[in-house]
Amino acid sequence: MNVLNEWAFIGVFAVMAPVFPALPIVIAWLFRPRKPNVLKSSTYECGVETIGDTWVQFRVQYYIYGLIFLVFDVEMVFLFPWAVAYNEMSLFGFVAGFLFIFLLTDALFYAWKKNALDWK
Amino acid sequence: MDELCTGLCQILVESGADAGLAQFLSLLVGVLLVSGIPLVTVIVLIWVERKVAARIQDRIGPNRVGPVGLLQTIADMIKLLSKEDITPTAADRVLYNAAPLVSFASVVLIWAVIPFTPFHFGVDLEIGALFFVAIASFGTLAIMVAGWASNNKYALLGAFRVVSLLVSYEVPLVFALLVPVLLAGSMSLLDIVHAQTGMWFVVLSPLAFVIFYVSSQAETGRAPFDLIEAESELVAGFNIEYSGMKFGMFFAAEFLHVFTNGILMALLFFGGWMGPLYYESPLIAFAWLGAKGGLIYFTTLWLRNTVPRLRIDQIMAFNWKFLVPLSIANLIFISLALKVMQELGASPRNLAEAGFVELLPTTVVLLVINGAMTIYLLGLLRKRGQEARRESMAARVPLAQAAAD
Amino acid sequence: MELNAITIGFVVFTIFTLGGGFGVVTTRNLFQGTIWLMVSLFGVAGYFILLSAPFLAAVQILVYIGAIAILITFAVMLTRSVTRIKERYIRIVPSFIGSLLLFLILLFGVTVPIFGSHLPESAPQYVASTRDLGMALVDENGYVVPFLLASVLLTAAMIGAIFIARDEKAKGG
Numbered sequence: 180m181n182v183l184n185e186w187a188f189i190g191v192f193a194v195m196a197p198v199f200p201a202l203p204i205v206i207a208w209l210f211r212p213r214k215p216n217v218l219k220s221s222t223y224e225c226g227v228e229t230i231g232d233t234w235v236q237f238r239v240q241y242y243i244y245g246l247i248f249l250v251f252d253v254e255m256v257f258l259f260p261w262a263v264a265y266n267e268m269s270l271f272g273f274v275a276g277f278l279f280i281f282l283l284t285d286a287l288f289y290a291w292k293k294n295a296l297d298w299k
Numbered sequence: 300m301d302e303l304c305t306g307l308c309q310i311l312v313e314s315g316a317d318a319g320l321a322q323f324l325s326l327l328v329g330v331l332l333v334s335g336i337p338l339v340t341v342i343v344l345i346w347v348e349r350k351v352a353a354r355i356q357d358r359i360g361p362n363r364v365g366p367v368g369l370l371q372t373i374a375d376m377i378k379l380l381s382k383e384d385i386t387p388t389a390a391d392r393v394l395y396n397a398a399p400l401v402s403f404a405s406v407v408l409i410w411a412v413i414p415f416t417p418f419h420f421g422v423d424l425e426i427g428a429l430f431f432v433a434i435a436s437f438g439t440l441a442i443m444v445a446g447w448a449s450n451n452k453y454a455l456l457g458a459f460r461v462v463s464l465l466v467s468y469e470v471p472l473v474f475a476l477l478v479p480v481l482l483a484g485s486m487s488l489l490d491i492v493h494a495q496t497g498m499w500f501v502v503l504s505p506l507a508f509v510i511f512y513v514s515s516q517a518e519t520g521r522a523p524f525d526l527i528e529a530e531s532e533l534v535a536g537f538n539i540e541y542s543g544m545k546f547g548m549f550f551a552a553e554f555l556h557v558f559t560n561g562i563l564m565a566l567l568f569f570g571g572w573m574g575p576l577y578y579e580s581p582l583i584a585f586a587w588l589g590a591k592g593g594l595i596y597f598t599t600l601w602l603r604n605t606v607p608r609l610r611i612d613q614i615m616a617f618n619w620k621f622l623v624p625l626s627i628a629n630l631i632f633i634s635l636a637l638k639v640m641q642e643l644g645a646s647p648r649n650l651a652e653a654g655f656v657e658l659l660p661t662t663v664v665l666l667v668i669n670g671a672m673t674i675y676l677l678g679l680l681r682k683r684g685q686e687a688r689r690e691s692m693a694a695r696v697p698l699a700q701a702a703a704d
Numbered sequence: 705m706e707l708n709a710i711t712i713g714f715v716v717f718t719i720f721t722l723g724g725g726f727g728v729v730t731t732r733n734l735f736q737g738t739i740w741l742m743v744s745l746f747g748v749a750g751y752f753i754l755l756s757a758p759f760l761a762a763v764q765i766l767v768y769i770g771a772i773a774i775l776i777t778f779a780v781m782l783t784r785s786v787t788r789i790k791e792r793y794i795r796i797v798p799s800f801i802g803s804l805l806l807f808l809i810l811l812f813g814v815t816v817p818i819f820g821s822h823l824p825e826s827a828p829q830y831v832a833s834t835r836d837l838g839m840a841l842v843d844e845n846g847y848v849v850p851f852l853l854a855s856v857l858l859t860a861a862m863i864g865a866i867f868i869a870r871d872e873k874a875k876g877g
Contacts, residue, residue, distance in 0.1 A: 244615070264484070
């Protein structure tokens with residue numbers, strides 16, 4: 180199977196994959212009872228009416244975790260080809276990879292020392 | 300799958316179908332065959348999960364519908380089909396309905412690259428290992444969308460917590476995943492399994508397996524990291540507004556994800572389908588993979604029903620201050636030892652062609668390194684635990700005195 | 705144009721890319737805008753697959769849908785008006801002129817070879833694998849310096865981001 184054919188398979192799979200969960204939902208839509216009322220379809224909040232907007236300002240800590248994750252995500256992207264080719268490299272290959280990881284570990288320790296990793 | 304598709308395509312063309320259409324139809328049949336496996340498995344999985352949980356909690360579990368309750372899931376499905384489906388008026392309708400579909404699809408799609416036997420698989424992508432990490436990110440996005448589109452404060456708060464948990468634990472997961480990729484020199488899952496002919500990777504790097512296991516337990520939202528259903532804090536979490544079959548889809552996706560990760564761990568660390576007599580018949584190979592994956596799946600259920608839930612600050616600290624540094628150190632030490640051994644000629648460069656005896660020196664060295672790291676870590680954890688205990692004791696002394704007065 | 709899998713794929717991914725982009729600029733809701741952006745970037749990942757670069761496609765999905773989408777959502781929730789972008793921020797004429805200018809510059813850059821022709825006459829027969837990419841990353845004569853510079857850049861980005869984010873928090877933001 181050539182490369183594009185492989186991806187054609189993935190493509191058909193990707194189109195079919197949401198169909199499997201959609202089928203029971205559609206079948207349920209045919210059979211289910213429909214008795215909506217205002218209270219039933221209001222926002223659930225332990226029996227009291229919800230106050231104000233849901234989409235309010237959130238804390239900055241989520242954003243910091245997201246940022247650290249993004250940096251590591253990009254790092255991992257570089258490390259995958261490095262790991263694949265690792266067995267064919269000389270010792271220099273290890274040194275380059277080590278320096279790459281080491282620099283980012285520095286950033287992690289900076290975040291640690293600045294208490295950016297603490298949930299506050 | 301390759302031969303099946305080509306064969307079917309030929310038959311269709313000979314019977315007078317258009318070539319493009321024939322190719323599409325044969326691909327479709329292949330897709331339905333491969334995706335049928337997870338779809339059938341998930342029905343059994345729900346029964347297994349409930350039965351195991353019941354036994355651990357000294358109950359009997361489902362036992363009324365069908366023999367030993369096997370048809371319970373079917374009955375539940377029929378019940379869910381007849382449930383009223385409520386979409387809150389405040390919700391973002393399109394995104395609200397799309398989220399459960401994406402969530403389930405992202406798990407099923409992983410099965411496209413899973414090799415069931417040496418010759419039976421959907422496709423063997425060159426980037427297989429990276430593929431399932433990339434696909435899993437759709438699942439994370441689906442949770443975020445579900446929480447946001449529900450327009451419910453609990454749902455949004457739950458989604459935010461879960462998503463920051465998921466992205467955090469993806470870092471050690473991928474660093475642990477890099478170890479088998481590095482040892483096998485390939486991201487294709489088929490190559491990774493073949494590279495374990497001489498020695499399973501769990502022997503070469505047990506720490507990588509432990510890190511992968513722990514972080515995949517978090518990725519699937521299972522105890523002790525089950526913030527996804529933190530009933531006591533967030534009522535239910537991101538899926539609070541969902542009901543009927545849409546809720547069922549989130550539910551099924553989670554169950555299937557746990558088993559999928561079990562199969563992935565069997566492939567990455569336990570030699571996949573390898574075992575006595577696996578080359579005799581594809582059925583035996585398939586049975587070995589299923590048995591290994593099933594065993595790992597069982598241990599995750601066991602863990603889930605044994606340990607309590609951690610607080611979110613503990614979960615995050617455990618990840619960023621323990622698992623991530625550990626997984627980085629593990630990758631560096633393994634790669635250093637491997638490279639030195641290779642340069643000295645004591646370790647083969649292609650593991651797929653290396654036998655058990657050839658790999659013995661590598662195995663011993665890597666095991667010693669892993670053992671040393673484990674002993675050091677246990678010492679570190681013990682010290683940290685003692686410190687924490689002293690602190691909490693010190694905090695309690697004034698309270699006790701106040702009570703005595 | 706011949707109707708085959710590649711053409712169909714190209715059409716589908718173009719619809720994703722352009723449709724997503726159109727969604728980003730028309731929606732008033734920041735979160736929906738994020739989702740539309742992801743649809744658009746998913747289409748770009750599809751282009752990479754059509755160009756026989758599946759590694760880049762996986763990277764595109766991993767980084768953009770796995771990380772950037774989450775990060776944008778967290779960032780969106782830091783702002784105050786998520787669902788209602790005020791009318792006064794929308795200026796159709798200047799943004800139309802600006803995007804038209806950018807489009808013309810890009811069109812010029814792609815079609816007119818200033819620094820000589822970049823495009824080979826025919827597609828190369830050999831498709832580089834991920835292993836070649838990895839070897840090139842640590843080759844002394846290859847890309848080892850950019851590889852390490854990328855690490856320095858990421859480190860700087862993370863330190864800077866934490867510095868700014870923490871600073872803002874100290875001010876009570």
